[in-house]
Amino acid sequence: MSWLFGINKGPKGEGAGPPPPLPPAQPGAEGGGDRGLGDRPAPKDKWSNFDPTGLERAAKAARELEHSRYAKDALNLAQMQEQTLQLEQQSKLKEYEAAVEQLKSEQIRAQAEERRKTLSEETRQHQARAQYQDKLARQRYEDQLKQQQLLNEENLRKQEESVQKQEAMRRATVEREMELRHKNEMLRVEAEARARAKAERENADIIREQIRLKAAEHRQTVLESIRTAGTLFGEGFRAFVTDWDKVTATVAGLTLLAVGVYSAKNATLVAGRFIEARLGKPSLVRETSRITVLEALRHPIQVSRRLLSRPQDALEGVVLSPSLEARVRDIAIATRNTKKNRSLYRNILMYGPPGTGKTLFAKKLALHSGMDYAIMTGGDVAPMGREGVTAMHKLFDWANTSRRGLLLFVDEADAFLRKRATEKISEDLRATLNAFLYRTGQHSNKFMLVLASNQPEQFDWAINDRINEMVHFDLPGQEERERLVRMYFDEYVLKPATEGKQRLKLAQFDYGRKCSEVARLTEGMSGREIAQLAVSWQATAYASEDGVLTEAMMDTRVQDAVQQHQQKMCWLKAEGPGRGDEPFPS
Structure with missing residues (x-):
């Protein structure tokens, strides 16, 4: 409605806008509307169908509005709308200017960015050019070095060829000189030989006469020497025989010399036996806790610690069943009181x-009682043959010299303490067994005899008569195996790892549960086999890349140990009926 009041609605709000279109003139007005168009028909005007009544109604409404009391409000409203439009136009203009500024900043x-890329590309090209130039310089330097090296090698080769040529010439000269010298020497020797032969032929009679005279003179000298020596020896012997004092003194001296030699020999033998019985270790003893003079001199600190050590518990580190543990503890207490x-x-x-712990308990029993222990094995007696009797007497002589008392442990005793009536035993072994029976016929307060055997039924009856108490060490049960597994796991795995x-x-896994599971799977295995199983766990960890022992690795070694034990039992059953099920009666 703004055009009704003459208000401009242009972009900038200045001046009047374009007037409304006027109705077209009628044809033929002002001298004709188609003038200048030629004979063509006039085009159809777009205002030909315009209805002027609408304008009339609008002009009438505008006149009424001007005379109305709301004309001023309408004018204010129109002005406000115009201002709003102008503000919108200004905001759009500012947005356009901001867009232009943003476009300029983006440009x-x-x-x-393009300049930076250009500089970067120039820098890269410059570096590439510098690297290429450096590469060319290095290549030129290397080519120069190669050329110089080739030149040096060529000069060296020429020098070597020159030296070789000079050496060849010198060698040829030396060879020629040696050849000429050799020829001259041969000629000189030949001339001298000819001259010597000629002189010898001319002086042959004189030379033979000289040789004859020398031989006669030598013969005469030898005869006179023999004659003089015989005369002196005869006069001396005649003087010695006629002088009875000298004869008596000589006989007495020879007699005293013989007696001294014989006495020294016997005294040496006696002293050697005494020293061997008290200070040395018999050949049959494999291991002993008895301290010798030589060991004290070699290891004084260790010997002093052993002397100052206190008695240990007899069952420390030994895992047995409750009934067997009570019995062996009574034996340990009785042995200690016997020693006191x-x-x-x-x-x-x-x-x-x-x-099953027989050897281990024997050692602990000796240490608990304050005694020395000595370990021998029955398999060492048979190979000694005739020397077995002497070695057996030396063993018991050595045992009787112990001040603290000696526990003599014979492992695998059935190897030489067999029945004497059988034909399988040799005469030497039978004699050694008789010597053993002779030395153990009575109880002693110097030594204690402990025998260990896997087959006691093969003992000679006299051996059974000398035994005061028999102790059966059976395979460990479920509880004992669990204690053994825990003990060896702590010793060989847990302690080194911590x-x-x-x-x-x-x-990380449950160690207690795993030890209980291993104890359940190792039924029928001995304490030594369980200890070997723990050692195999340690070896498996050492063989791994990171040194970590996992639960799976332990399970694998347990399965291998169980299979090996079953294989051993199969071999034991194959030896005889019933041996694999119960090899030792209770």
């Missing part, structure tokens, strides 16, 4: 499957 940024009261020791037989001194680590 500047694009130019800067200096009474007669009892002889003990320990029998059972191998690896100390950190070795290349051994332990993965």
Whole structure:
């Protein structure tokens, strides 16, 4: 409605807008509307169908509005609308200017980015050019070095060829000189030989006469020397025989010399036996806790620690069933009190499957009682042959010299203490067995005899008569196996892993549950086999890349140990009926 009041609605609000279109003139007005168009028909005007009544109604409404009391409000409203439109136009203009400025900044940024890329590309090209130039310079330097090296090698080769030529010429000259010297020497020797032969032929009679005279003179000298020596020896012997004092003194001296030599020889033998019986170790003894003079001189600190050490518990580190543990503890207490009261020791037989702790308990028994122990094996007696009797007497002589008392442990005693009536035993072994029976016929307060055997039924009856107490070491049960597994797991795996001194680590799992499971799976295995199983765990960890022992690795070694034990039992069953099920009666 703004055009009704003469208000401009142009873009900037200045001046009047274009007038409304007027109705077209009628044809033929003002001298004709188609003038200048030629004979063509006039085009159809777009205002030909315009209805002027609408304008009339609008002009009438405008006149009424001007005379109305709301004309001023309408004018204000129109002005406000016009201002709003102008503000919108100004905001659009500012947005356009902001867009232009943003476009300019983007152009500047694009130019800067393009300039940066250009500089980067120039820098890269410059570096590539510098690297290429450096590469060319290095290549030229290397080519120069190669050329110089080739030149040096060529000069060296020429020098070597020159030296070789000079050396060849010198060698040829020397060879020629040696050849000429050799020829001259041969000629000189030949001339001298000819001259000597000629002189010898001319002086042959004179030379023979000189040789004859020298031989006669030598013969005469030898005869006179023999004659003089015989005369002196005869006069001396005649003087010695006629002088009875000299004869008596000579005979007495020779007699005293013979007696001294014989006495020294016997005294040496006696002293050697005495020293060997008290200070040395018999050949049959494999291991002993008895301290010798030589060991004290070699290891004084260790010997002093052993002397100052206190008695240990007899069952420390030994895992047995409750009934067997009570019995062996009574034996340990009785042996210790026997040692204190200096009474007669009892002889003990320990029998059972191998690896059940017989040797370990014998050592602990000796240490608990304050005695020395000596370990020998029956397999060492038979190979000694005739020397077995002497070695057996030396063993018991050595045992009787112990001040603290000696526990003599004979492992695998059935190897030489067999029945004498059988034909399988040799005469030398029978004589050694008789010597053993002779030295153990009575109880002693110097030594205690402990026998260990896997087959006690092969003992000679006289051996059984010398045994005071028999102890059966059976295979460990479920509880004992679990204690053994825990003890060896702590010793060989857990302790090295926690100390950190070795290349051994332990993965995270329930150790107690695993030990109980291993004890359940190792039924029928001995304590030695369980100890070997723990050692195999340690070796498996050492063989791994990171040194970590996992639960799976332990399970694998347990399966291998169980299979090996079953294979051993199959071999034992194959030896005889019933041996694999119960090899030792209770």
